Amino acid sequence: MLLIQAAADQPFAADKGQVTKAWQTLAETLMASDKFTRIVDAKKVQHRFGLLVDEHRKFDMASSRLSGVDEEETEKHMVLDDILSQLEDVKLLATAKQSATSEDKNTVEQDGVYVREMAMQTLKRRAEASKVGEVSKKKAASEGRRNSLLSTLEKEGERELALRDKELEFKRFKFESDLKQREYEREERKAEREHQLALARIESDKISTLLNAVLESRK
Structure with missing residues (x-):
C-alpha cells in the first residue's frame, strides 16, 4: 500500500x-x-x-518468475519498476534545471562583462578625443566614426545574444524530447509487465485447476 x-x-x-x-x-x-x-x-x-x-x-524479475514468486510479490515489483523510472525522471529534471540555471547565470555575467567593456571603450575614446583640439569638422567626422563603431558593436552584441538564446532553446527542446521518450519507454515497459502478469495468472489458474482435478479424482 x-x-x-x-x-x-x-x-x-x-x-x-x-x-x-x-x-x-x-x-x-x-x-x-x-x-x-x-x-x-x-x-x-x-x-x-x-x-x-x-x-x-x-532484484531480477526474470529469475523471480523462474523461481515462482507469487502474484502479490510480482505486482509489488511492477510498482517498484515504475517508481524507479519516476526517480530517474526526477533526477534528470533536477540536473537539467541546475544546468539551465548555471547557463543563465553565466550568460548574464558574460553580458554584464560585455556591456562594461563597451562602456569603458567608449569612455576611453571620448577622453582621447577631448584631448585633441580639432576643428568642428574633424570633431564631427570623429563623432560619426565613433557612432558607426558603436552601432556595429551593438549589432554584434545583439547577434551574440540571439545565438545564445537559440542555443538555450535547443537544449530545452532536447530535454523535453528526452522526457517524452522516457515516458513512452516507461509505458511500453508497463504494458509488457502487465502482459507478463496476465500470463502468470493464467499459469497459476491452470496449476490450481489441475491440482483440484487431481484431488477430486482421489475422492
Whole structure:
C-alpha cells in the first residue's frame, strides 16, 4: 500500500524544503485508510520506502518468475519498476534545471562583462578625443566614426545574444524530447509487465485447476 501511494503522490519529487511535508502527507493518507493499521510519520515511511527501493534495485524479475514468486510479490515489483523510472525522471529534471540555471547565470555575467567593456571603450575614446583640439569638422567626422563603431558593436552584441538564446532553446527542446521518450519507454515497459502478469495468472489458474482435478479424482 505504501508503494502504490508513493507512486501516486510522488513525495520524492517535491521541491526543496517541501520533501518532509510531502512524506508526512503521505503518512497521514495511509493512516486514514482502514487497510493500514500502523502508526507512522514522514521519517518512518520515507525510510521504509528507501529500503524497498534499494532492495528492488538488486532484484531480477526474470529469475523471480523462474523461481515462482507469487502474484502479490510480482505486482509489488511492477510498482517498484515504475517508481524507479519516476526517480530517474526526477533526477534528470533536477540536473537539467541546475544546468539551465548555471547557463543563465553565466550568460548574464558574460553580458554584464560585455556591456562594461563597451562602456569603458567608449569612455576611453571620448577622453582621447577631448584631448585633441580639432576643428568642428574633424570633431564631427570623429563623432560619426565613433557612432558607426558603436552601432556595429551593438549589432554584434545583439547577434551574440540571439545565438545564445537559440542555443538555450535547443537544449530545452532536447530535454523535453528526452522526457517524452522516457515516458513512452516507461509505458511500453508497463504494458509488457502487465502482459507478463496476465500470463502468470493464467499459469497459476491452470496449476490450481489441475491440482483440484487431481484431488477430486482421489475422492
